[in-house]
Amino acid sequence: MATALFVIDIQNDLATDPGTRIPHAARIRAAGDKILSVARAVLDGRGASPPSPGLIVFVQHEEKPEDGTLVRGSEPWKLVFEPRRDAPEELLISKWTRDTFESNPDLASELKGLGVTDIIAFGIQSECCVESTCNGALAAGFGVTVLSGAHSTYDSGGKTAEEIEREVEERLRLKGTKVVPWEEAVAAWE
Template identity: 60%
Template sequence: MTTRTALFVIDIQNDLTTDPATRIPAADRIRTAGEKILTTARRLQTDNIRDAKSDPPGMIVIVQHEDLPGQGPLKKDTPAWELVFPPETGEYLVQKTTRDTFESNPHLAEMLKRKGVEHIWAFGIQSECCVESTCIGALNAGFRVTLLRGAHSTYDVDGKSAAEVEKEVEHRLEGRGALIEDWEKVVRLWGAMIG
């Protein structure tokens, strides 16, 4: 039996990607990457294709952040909070109020393991916040983690460009044992399995 995997789509929400006043600099790139990654992953779901070498996602988890009152713009049931890529039938919606999806959802790791998940693919927003924290949470819970390079980003921060922050996050996660793969290469591999 091949390893089941989960694709985590982290916090791709309107405030961060569509609102011209608040979106991250690489919003267009993240939306384009997200659309291509999800389209391919969803086709793999439909065709129920499994391949040990490429390890395509066995399930899709859409993560949605909610800011608590006074903490930020992602207030539940507001346009800013809405997802760019809402879950489709059979996909999982996981809501959170902390950066680490696993911290916000203490039973999530156990549920994933019961379903046979051992490997998590991840992408989304913001690189140094919810993406990094969720990847660390997954590693700490015993999952293998692959972060999709080019499919995560953030704002320019502390005198660093978003691109510099992306690279720093990738370096830190590699130091913890995560793999970093170019999203386009992964999508090509998955796409080849569809034919």
Template identity: 60%
Template sequence: MASPTALFVIDIQNDNATDPATRVRTADRVKNAGETILQAARKTLDVYREEKAGSPPLLIIFVQHEDLPGKGTLLKDTEAWKLVFEPRAGVEEEILVQKTTRNTFETNPELAGMLKARGVSKVVAFGIQSERCVESTCRGAREEGFHVTLLSGAHSTYDVEGKLAEEMEAEAEEQLREVGVKTERWEDAVARGLGTDDPSD
């Protein structure tokens, strides 16, 4: 039987994804991909919840960044800080995780142990920003011993002077491949089935 997958939805928050004044240029692409990814993941979860057979095929980890006062705009309980995609109430396989550092596992040192205790061996990730929290969390997951896949096309970041978001996305993927992180088009991952083992692992 396949071990559960942890699907990480990283820092898709109002500040970087919905506010016209502050969102990343490619936010609509990430949000549209996220809606389809989550729809597929939740369909898989709902089948499990109806049948109640064995362990869940996946967990969905919603990561929410919080800036410390004076250190950024993602202040707790503000509109900017709120998530675009939130865990469903009463669904224990959908888990909210707060963080104050780029690496989710650094802020939450108990997280890796909790996932492993539930049988998770693979992390699949998408979100915002590619070269910051997405990359750092993927690295953190690798350091904790998980097989990690980053979903291409479902993560992005801000344009910087002289460099477009798409270039930053590609650079983040290249850096992560060097430490053993796989990349896969999000459409292919959804078509193959989230929560199933990748035969290439």
């Protein structure tokens, strides 16, 4: 049993630009920094064993110029956290739809070929690409965990980002996803 950690769309436009970032971008960046430092220490130190990740998948959303700001090569499109070039267990996956698996039809079989049975997800935006990618992973037969406190979005529809985060977690929980505070997950890896 191997686990893949999905780092979803933590890109400059959503996470660092003062004019466009989500309200809780600083929380997501801080959580991501700690999650990745522990996951990488585990990978580098002893090889991963459950429940720690054996693979880190960095997901990067792309848009056409007429559709948005996340245009390949642009500053808004760049990742806050990038895969290390010399680390074969760190992958970069581009996507054009909310669901990473829909954008990459061979991804599920490639991950299963590497022995991946479970996916742990965090990132931006909760009700868009995080939820859709978790649903895609569930549909592909993976066990899924979403890291509570390590995903967020914009305030929308009269709801705060935190309210949307909780609603997404509840919808995913009802479909069989585990919802774990990111601090607990990281503590279990160490």
